[in-house]
Structure formats: structure tokens, C-alpha cells
Amino acid sequence: EVQLVESGGGLVQPGGSLRLGCLVSGFTFSSYAMGWVRQAPGKGLEWVSVINSGGGSTTYGVSMKGRFTISRDNAKNTLYLQMNSLKPEDTAMYYCAKFNLSTVLWGKLEPVGMDYWGKGTLVTVSS
Numbered sequence: 001e002v003q004l005v006e007s008g009g010g011l012v013q014p015g016g017s018l019r020l021g022c023l024v025s026g027f028t029f030s031s032y033a034m035g036w037v038r039q040a041p042g043k044g045l046e047w048v049s050v051i052n053s054g055g056g057s058t059t060y061g062v063s064m065k066g067r068f069t070i071s072r073d074n075a076k077n078t079l080y081l082q083m084n085s086l087k088p089e090d091t092a093m094y095y096c097a098k099f100n101l102s103t104v105l106w107g108k109l110e111p112v113g114m115d116y117w118g119k120g121t122l123v124t125v126s127s
Contacts, residue, residue: 002026002116004096011012016086020121022079022096030054030074033099035111036081038092038123048094049081050111053102059111063089086125093120 020036031112035050049060049070058070069082079096098116107113 002098004098004116006094006096006117006118006121009123011126012086012126013127014086014088014125015086016125017082018086019086020083020094020123021079022081022118024077024096024098027098029072029077031102032114033077033102033104034072035097035099035104035114036070036094037097037114037117037118038090038094040092042087042118043092045095046092047110050099050104051079052104057071057103059104081104083123088125089103091123091125093122095120099107 001065002124003025012018031053033052036048037045038048039045041069048064051058052071055072055080067085073079095116096118
């Protein structure tokens with residue numbers, strides 16, 4: 001059974017940092033691209049960042065570029081998202097997602113091919 005379990009969310013002040021983690025099981029982690037998506041209150045899903053299976057290729061959403069860093073430890077079956085310079089508009093539920101290939105395929109503006117998601121971890125940025 002594929003499982004993705006996020007951790008690390010919480011309340012942080014604007015300008016602060018958080019590191020999210022996603023521990024996976026039930027599949028060969030090192031064979032698949034992974035990503036993070038988020039959903040702010042009352043809004044739709046927004047892709048945050050994606051990484052290929054080997055970790056050598058990463059891509060970020062426009063509003064996250066320069067502030068967020070995605071990484072993975074294939075030996076530990078864990079995906080990470082380091083978030084710095086957090087803003088109130090980063091407040092959202094953050095979900096870890098698995099892709100069905102080792103690399104990420106792209107639609108017009110978004111990555112495609114996510115086939116599993118975790119239950120999410122809540123990030124609240126507020127003073």
C-alpha cells in the first residue's frame with residue numbers, strides 16, 4: 001500500500017522558516033519523481049515544487065522561487081521542503097505527491113502525472 005505521510009507544519013511568523021518532511025512507503029521511492037502541492041483556505045490546489053527521481057532536477061512555482069527548496073533523501077525514503085521568508089499568503093495545507101514516472105511531464109502550466117497524495121500538513125503564517 002502506497003503511503004505518504006507529511007510532517008513539520010505549524011504556526012510561524014512572517015519572515016520565518018519551516019521544514020516539511022514526507023516519509024513514504026509502499027513503492028520504490030528512488031524510482032519516481034515527487035512534488036509538493038498546497039491548498040490555501042477557500043482556494044484550489046497550487047503546485048509548489050517538483051523534483052525528479054534522482055534529485056538532480058527541481059522546479060518551483062513562480063511565487064516560491066528563491067524562497068523554497070525541495071530535496072529528497074532516497075536512502076531514507078523522505079522528501080523535504082525547506083521554506084524560508086514565509087509570507088501570510090503561504091498559509092495552506094501542504095501535500096506531498098508522487099508522480100507516475102521518474103521525471104516530471106508538463107501540461108500547459110502545471111506538472112501532470114501525480115498519482116498519490118498524502119493527507120497534508122497545515123502551515124499557518126501569521127503574527
